Structures are given as C-alpha cells and as structure tokens.
Amino acid sequence: MKLSPNTYKHCDLIKIEGRVDSSTAPQLAEALNTITDNGRYRIVLDFSKVEFISSAGLRVLINTQKNCKRYNRGEVVLAELPKNIYAALDLAGFTMLFKIFDNVIEAVASF
Amino acid sequence: MKLSPNTYKHCDLIKIEGRVDSSTAPQLAEALNTITDNGRYRIVLDFSKVEFISSAGLRVLINTQKNCKRYNRGEVVLAELPKNIYAALDLAGFTMLFKIFDNVIEAVASF
C-alpha cells in the first residue's frame, strides 16, 4: 500500500494505492491520525487506485469517521471507489455512513 | 471546443477541450462572463485537454483576469497546461499573470 497525503486550505486528501489489509491498515490509521492530531477533520480519501480492502481497513474508516464527526467538526468522504471496493463498503453498510463522490475534485471542492 | 463548467463552494471550474481560436474564443468568453455575472470571481481553468490556443484565447484570459482581480475579489488560475500551451502562455508573458497548477485538485483546493 502507498499513501500520498496532501494538505489543502479546507481539507486533507490521502490518495491510497494498493491493498488495505491487516498488514497495511495500521499505516492508514497512522496517516489519518497525523491529520486529526493536527486538529484537521475534513478528509478526502482517494480510492481510485485501491485494489483491495478488508474489514481491517473498514475498521480504520469507521473509527476515523467517528473521530471526525464528533462535535460536528468535520467528516471523512470517499472518492472514486472502484466497483469491487464499493461492493464491500455497501455490504458493510458504509455507503450510509460516508459521502461518496465520483471524482476527487468534487470531493475536495465539497469542503 | 467543448466547455464543461462546474460550480463549487469556493470556486468555479471550467474544463476546456479542443481548440481555443478566433472561432471558439467567444464561447469561452461567454462561459466566463456567465460566472462573473453571478458575482463569482474565483475560477479554475482545466487546460488538460486543450489542443491549441491562439491570441484570441489569450485575450479572453487577460480580460477575465483583470475583471476577477478587481477589488481583490478573486482570480483566474490555470491547471494542467500541456507543454505547447504552456510555451504559448510563457511567450506572451502570461506565466507571470496567472497562478499555474500541475493538477486540477490543487487548483480547486487553492481557493
């Protein structure tokens, strides 16, 4: 898994590439915590190059979403979900818990 | 030439495709005026799919930039300039007059 984070005026963006499984999910959690530890809670995750996500990755997403939405201070939104990844998120009921955007530009511009 | 405009929270985006010459520049001017007539002066132009720009196109850019920068109310920024297009803008001294971004996301997020 490769993570490319960017900090913008109104939000942070992380582009995720590769596999998000038990082996790599801790890195994703760390990258997200780095952002929230800076007091920033508006986060876009670019899934366009994600090949696989397991429940270990889903766990990181839900924990971060809870943290970000607390006190209405922000939220995590997801962009450019590949079909298989969308199916996994949908099975787990995550499509109700996260705003999903067709492209990263719209997601970044939503903040 | 094809124009795809989008209005976001902090800026407007127009994706331009094809040729911007004397024949098509008036359409670009019209699209830009539609935005500024709405009191919106923060504009990103996505050049990634622009094949050609003549001085007729440059004229539209400079007029819009003057309008947008008036009273410090905004500006036009350019994103994803193809090499040839960049060379034309550079020859005309436009690289001093417009912020230029490598990608549309950064450009949109700059507002």
Next chain:
Amino acid sequence: MPSIVIPGQYESLAQVAAFIRTACQEADLDDFAAYQVETAVDEACTNIIDYAYGGEGHGSIRCSYHISPDDLTITLEDNGMPFNPKGVKQPDIHAPLGEREARGLGLFIIQQWMDDVRFEFLGGQNILTMVKHLTKAG
C-alpha cells in the same frame, strides 16, 4: 490439490491473495466473484492469526483449493485454538454511526460472500471449508 503454507503473519496475506487469484482464474470466476473469494480468504486468515493463534508469529496456515465442475472450494487449516462460530453475534450494519461497532465484520463478509462455509475441528486442527459456486455466465 494445490496448496501453500504461510506463516501466521499479516504480511503473508498478499501472498495468499495472489494464490487465491490464480485459483479463481483457473475456476474461471468473474472479476467480482474472485474479489469476493479473495476477501473471504483474507478475513479468515486474519481471524486465524488474531484468534486461533492469539496474534502474529505463533503458527502457520495451510491454504488449498479444489475446483469441481460446480464449485471452487477453499480450505484453510491451522493448529490453533478450536473455534465454534455459533456464539458470535451478527454486526448491525444498519446502526447509525454513533452506535456502530468497528469490529465484527470479518465473519459476516465471509458468510455473505461465500456460498457455503463450514468450521470443523478434526485431529487437533481447525479446518475451514469455504465454497463458491461456479455459476456459468448467461
């Protein structure tokens, strides 16, 4: 019966995934069905590492597959603590964010995405058998 043995460590999951993708290709599964099988196997291996072995580095996992005209069958074997899934409760996937549990999705995904799932304890081994039907296109 093609098989691999991996050490019970998370970094081996990518290797199992590659092995499973080969199996799915041989079985001629479509892209999404293959993704479902890959996910189920990843979840099952993670659970073996986490619960049967109580953490990384305590044992190995054998993964094998068999293709019949009707099914792709994946078998996972470990030497960890016996597991009986009966007591495990289902996640509430409709819960609002505040009440939503972060854990408990792995078994659920396995059960939803595989057509038949059987946990056995035989000869001191956990044997997990997961079946995906090969529904022919059309």
Next chain:
Amino acid sequence: MPSIVIPGQYESLAQVAAFIRTACQEADLDDFAAYQVETAVDEACTNIIDYAYGGEGHGSIRCSYHISPDDLTITLEDNGMPFNPKGVKQPDIHAPLGEREARGLGLFIIQQWMDDVRFEFLGGQNILTMVKHLTKAG
C-alpha cells in the same frame, strides 16, 4: 505546391490548421515546432480576416507550402487591403496586469515563432511568406 483556399471565416481556421499539420509532418518537424507553425498561421489568417478584409465573410485566403531540404515555407495570399507591419508596435509582455494590453499578441507570436517573416503587396495581393528552418535533430 500543395495549397488550399478557405473562405475568410473563423470557422475555417481548424481546416487550415489540419492542412498545416500535414505540411509539418511531411517536413518532419517535431511536435513543438509544428505547434509554432500552426499558431503562426492561425494568427496570420485571423489578421487577414480582421484587418485585410475588415471582418468575416469578405474574401478568401490561399494557403500553400513548400518544403526544401532546409525550410518549410508557408505562403498566405489575400486580396484585401495592403498591410505594412512597420508601424505596428510591440506588445509589452512584461507589463503588470493593470497595464497589460489584451490585444497585439498575434504579430508578436508570428515573429517570435517563425524564423523568417515577409509581408509583400504584389499584383493587388498581400503575400505573407513565413519560413521555419528544418533543424535536424541531434
């Protein structure tokens, strides 16, 4: 000498551009040099329509090219008002935005991007000759 004649209308500019790209390909110009020639011809045709003819729909333009071992030569002919570029002043491309003129870039681009530019009035015609050297790679 390959040539086309287009009506003096902006919508014909794309057709001239396609004709010029063919010429550049034949002359084996690299992508950027070809872009420079395409731009110069576009600017020149626009000026003929705007100034020699005083607007769209008042005359036609003949565009032809010749390739020698050293040069690609483009010729534009029109029957409009004679033009002498001597009196035209250069744009100040270093001016800050507030003082920057929106007009006056066309001739400048032609002169910068072509290696030789000649305006003539002969037999009642404007003849514009623009030369691009064929510098061999390496």
